[in-house]
Amino acid sequence: MQNSATLNDVLKTFNEIFIEVLENEDIVLTYETTAADIPEWDSLNHIALVVAIEKKFGVEFTAKEIQSYKNVGEMCDGVTLKLQAKK
């Protein structure tokens, strides 16, 4: 549904944020990546990632969204939608 180029850019930025926050250079994200795939992605770091993503994109997640995202793709979609809503 989204412009795939934008979504791809969002994923790239996500990847940079994950590498920085989780301090693991080897992380390669896909839309299907879940917390189970990355050992450093625990519940505490999930919060740190959310805060870093919010800061980077200038968007805000709700408490419910933070809990409900099942994989990286859903988070990327969430950010893209919020960015479009801002325009």
Add this chain to the structure above:
Amino acid sequence: MADPKTSVPDFFELKKNLKKDFSGLPRFRLAILGDSSTQFLHQAIRGYGYEVELNVEIYESDYGQTDQEIFNAQARLYTFKPDGVFLFYSTQKLLSGFYSCNENERRSFASDQVSKLRNSLAKLRQSLSCKIILSNFTEIDDGVFGNFGNKHPASFIFQLRKLNVALMELAAEERDVFINDISGLNARMGLGYSFQPKLYVNSDIVFSLEFTALVARNLVDIVLPMMGKLKKCLILDLDNTLWGGIIGDDGMENIQIGDLGIGKAYSQLQQWALQLKHRGIILAVSSKNTESIAREPFERHPDMVLRMDDISVFVANWENKADNIRYIQSILNIGFDSMVFIDDNPFERELVKKEIPGITVPDLPEDPAKYLDFLRGLNLFETASYSEEDAERTRQYREEAKRVVAQQSYSSQDEYLRSLQMTSAVKGFDSFNTPRVAQLTQRSNQFNLRTVRYTEGEIAALITAPGAYTLSFDLKDSYGDHGLIAALILKEQEGALFIDTWVMSCRVLSRGMEQFIINQIVNLAEKQKISSVIGEYLPTQKNGIVKELYPSLGFVQDNGKWMLSVQDFKSFNTYIDAE
């Protein structure tokens, strides 16, 4: 990147520091006991420690286990052997405790909390003799009573504020209890900055990550003075820092201070500096100016808050500021890392930062109206203790600085010494000076001829011991009082006067004090009809400076000791008068 609102590095920057090399940094072992999630705080504290070259080793209890941990003698808290315990209680948990109380219990809620806390502290103290840092509570009004809560003792806000005051009173009583003033930080930043409801709802995290970094800084700020790291001196620029305008161009009448222009911005900064001086911070001036012009406002401007007397070292010239700060350092003889330099000019600031490692140089905001609030927010002048002697110590630094400056203005050493108008009171030991004399014999390592240590009791016994003579010397000069600075113990042995002990404070070297003292010794020998004085030098690793003392005073070698004939002695000329 630092948060522009607080100048504290971003949480993620602090987190990156965790991977850096902490070896070689001074260590502080900190136990964190919290009733909400403390992992981010843990990371931020350790990360911030690295920024200020401190290796904070942290033990973190499972959260919500505070009391179990404290009241279990086998808890890891006790085997960790902390230098400090940080008790971190959140307003959110406090609120749920409050709601489970009935009306009556609510009225005594704050005092009951403090009683519980006192019990916990007593238990901690049984096994640990360490510093205890308590967090106070961010003031969150629960919105149940509205403003009326302020006049209703059973409201949450009423009890919360009461509790914060009670914590201060507790800390004021207990020497080793300190407060991390989180409520103060929250007042500065606002609840919108400090609290993110969704983090609390999702993960029991009571502070935003930005605020967590600030709380971590505040905690490390409290620890640093305990480790002896604290700021002692504030160095101030003049033009556009302490007043508005350029004194050399605008003239004294036109600088902005007091009611002229935006003078209030500068007056309030001066007022702040003056209060710091009263507290014991040394003030110095470093300015690119002609000295006489720069001094003029301090001497004659009616609206100046600071006067020449408030400034320990005043440097106004056209030299490089880094050199001038090195000069100020050489006079005060304190570390660069205990100095703060304030200047409106970014060029000067960068130069000083680059040339003088360790010195703190805040990047002042552009608008002078913001100077004071910005500087207050940096919390530069934290301390772990305060006594009236602190303010007194500033006076001594100021006197010493004046002496050094005066010395440079005299063409010869003799002329300088004469200008000091030194007087010394010569007395035997008595009940008033025995503590100080004993302290001198115990602590003096350099100017100490035989390094015999005496306790207070032994010193007191000498006062009446037959064949023993005691002399103490104080020293005053035109700049101030040095107090008791030398002590001698003389014993009559085989018809001679033997110098058993000669100790002196190194602060008063090169003033003719040694010569003044030997004159007094010979005086005493004459009165007691003793024909010679015997001295002995017993070398240690530290007393090399007195190796040649006796020959320089006219003693001659005699069986491995030094001998002075009373009959042949000619008094030395000194610039010290006996009182």
